[in-house]
Amino acid sequence: MITVDQALARCFALCHPVGTEEVPLRRAAGRVQREPATARLTQPPFDASAMDGYALGAIGAPGASYEVVGEAGAGHAFAGHLTPSQAIRIFTGAPLPEGAVSIAIQEEVQADGPRITLKKGAKPGDNIRPRGQDFAEGASLPVPRRLTANDIALLAAMNIPQVTVARKPVVALIATGDELVMPGENPGPDQIICSNTFALAAMVEAAGGEARMLPIARDTEDSLRTVLGLAEGADVIVTIGGASVGDHDLVGKVAADMGMERAFWKIAMRPGKPLMAGRLGGAVLLGLPGNPVSAIVCGHLFLLPMLAALQGLPALPPATRKARLGTEVGPTGPRAHYMRARLSNEGAVITPFDRQDSALLSILSGADALLIRPMDDGPRQAGELAEYIPI
Numbered sequence: 152m153i154t155v156d157q158a159l160a161r162c163f164a165l166c167h168p169v170g171t172e173e174v175p176l177r178r179a180a181g182r183v184q185r186e187p188a189t190a191r192l193t194q195p196p197f198d199a200s201a202m203d204g205y206a207l208g209a210i211g212a213p214g215a216s217y218e219v220v221g222e223a224g225a226g227h228a229f230a231g232h233l234t235p236s237q238a239i240r241i242f243t244g245a246p247l248p249e250g251a252v253s254i255a256i257q258e259e260v261q262a263d264g265p266r267i268t269l270k271k272g273a274k275p276g277d278n279i280r281p282r283g284q285d286f287a288e289g290a291s292l293p294v295p296r297r298l299t300a301n302d303i304a305l306l307a308a309m310n311i312p313q314v315t316v317a318r319k320p321v322v323a324l325i326a327t328g329d330e331l332v333m334p335g336e337n338p339g340p341d342q343i344i345c346s347n348t349f350a351l352a353a354m355v356e357a358a359g360g361e362a363r364m365l366p367i368a369r370d371t372e373d374s375l376r377t378v379l380g381l382a383e384g385a386d387v388i389v390t391i392g393g394a395s396v397g398d399h400d401l402v403g404k405v406a407a408d409m410g411m412e413r414a415f416w417k418i419a420m421r422p423g424k425p426l427m428a429g430r431l432g433g434a435v436l437l438g439l440p441g442n443p444v445s446a447i448v449c450g451h452l453f454l455l456p457m458l459a460a461l462q463g464l465p466a467l468p469p470a471t472r473k474a475r476l477g478t479e480v481g482p483t484g485p486r487a488h489y490m491r492a493r494l495s496n497e498g499a500v501i502t503p504f505d506r507q508d509s510a511l512l513s514i515l516s517g518a519d520a521l522l523i524r525p526m527d528d529g530p531r532q533a534g535e536l537a538e539y540i541p542i
């Protein structure tokens with residue numbers, strides 16, 4: 152069986168970046184900007200006041216006094232030129248008038264009719280935001296880049312109303328199994344509710360993709376072939392279940408009959424051993440194991456990095472961090488073990504749950520990390536450093 156790293160490298164080799172589209176800023180959060188956009192103006196476009204107070208025509212020591220000759224507010228410049236003995240009333244965001252060298256905040260000024268007197272000395276440049284201190288016309292964000300809310304604010308300030316982003320990769324999600332019914336339906340006595348597809352759809356959408364939840368494929372070759380046919384046009388086809396060695400595990404066979412070129416099947420990982428990947432028509436096919444937690448863990452380890460690569464971001468494994476084990480852990484054996492775990496002490500300590508059966512969604516829901524136990528690792532003591540993936 153190949154390792155997790157080898158499997159991920161083969162998954163990346165199947166992923167070619169999707170094309171681009173222009174979207175308005177309001178639709179750009181979470182998308183991957185692919186082409187640079189340059190600032191159409193300099194910010195601030197003028198020297199501006201950072202505080203409410205007085206713009207002074209000259210610096211001054213405590214006791215210096217000035218004649219107040221006008222007023223400037225945000226959006227309302229003062230047209231005149233200050234001489235050294237003059238000041239104007241000024242508010243935050245207002246353009247600095249010509250001749251102004253410093254701004255005294257109003258709390259540090261004694262106002263008396265048309266005159267002010269400084270209570271504290273004023274130095275050159277005090278409380279002034281110089282023109283261009285944020286960015287200059289022509290500046291741009293490095294791309295490719297997944298746009299955060301903060302990036303969107305910067306792009307807006309740059310007067311960029313729309314950006315060129317990766318088209319949303321379309322991910323067709325196909326649950327398989329006669330035992331499955333959708334949430335809200337009445338399961339028969341031998342049936343359960345289809346769950347992991349909902350997690351995967353949420354993960355895809357949070358990662359900038361478009362999830363298409365197809366009808367559940369039943370455990371017949373015909374049903375699976377029909378539903379796989381419905382995935383036409385998707386960039387990624389994710390099947391869930393039917394990946395193992397049982398008589399009803401049909402995904403590998405049916406996909407092969409339909410022309411899938413298989414990149415691998417089975418990896419040295421727990422949960423997720425029966426993972427499969429390949430190309431089917433124009434799509435990448437990722438065959439996830441059916442156990443709810445196995446499918447979702449494989450979603451974190453494989454599907455999300457593949458979605459990033461499809462959007463044009465670097466092909467990288469999930470980011471890992473380190474924490475100290477909160478308890479001793481046993482040896483691992485021939486498969487790497489991704490254990491549901493909880494972080495404590497502000498992320499300094501990681502403790503895996505006792506129960507790790509890959510059917511336990513309640514444990515997954517209580518976890519905020521996957522503790523990575525490498526394959527063939529020995530027992531580890533509490534306090535030793537270990538790697539984990541935040542989830």
Ligand SMILES: Nc1nc2c(c(=O)[nH]1)N[C@H]1C(S)=C(S)[C@@H](COP(=O)(O)OP(=O)(O)OC[C@H]3O[C@@H](n4cnc5c(N)ncnc54)[C@H](O)[C@@H]3O)O[C@H]1N2
Pocket residue numbers: 326327328330331343344345346347348391392393394395396397400422423424425439440441442443445509
């Ligand atoms: N003899 C062997 N049996 C199994 C092996 C093995 O190596 N030899 N591997 C085990 C491992 S590990 C896993 S993981 C599972 C994966 O099997 P499949 O991918 O074929 O999944 P299914 O059999 O279809 O389902 C497994 C389990 O998960 C439930 N399920 C399936 N889909 C969903 C869904 N969308 N939502 C909720 N639950 C789902 C299904 O009812 C089963 O209980 O195979 C082991 N067996």
Ligand code: MOO
Pocket residue numbers: 420421422423424425440442445509
């Ligand atoms: O590998 Mo299975 O995914 O352990 O449960």
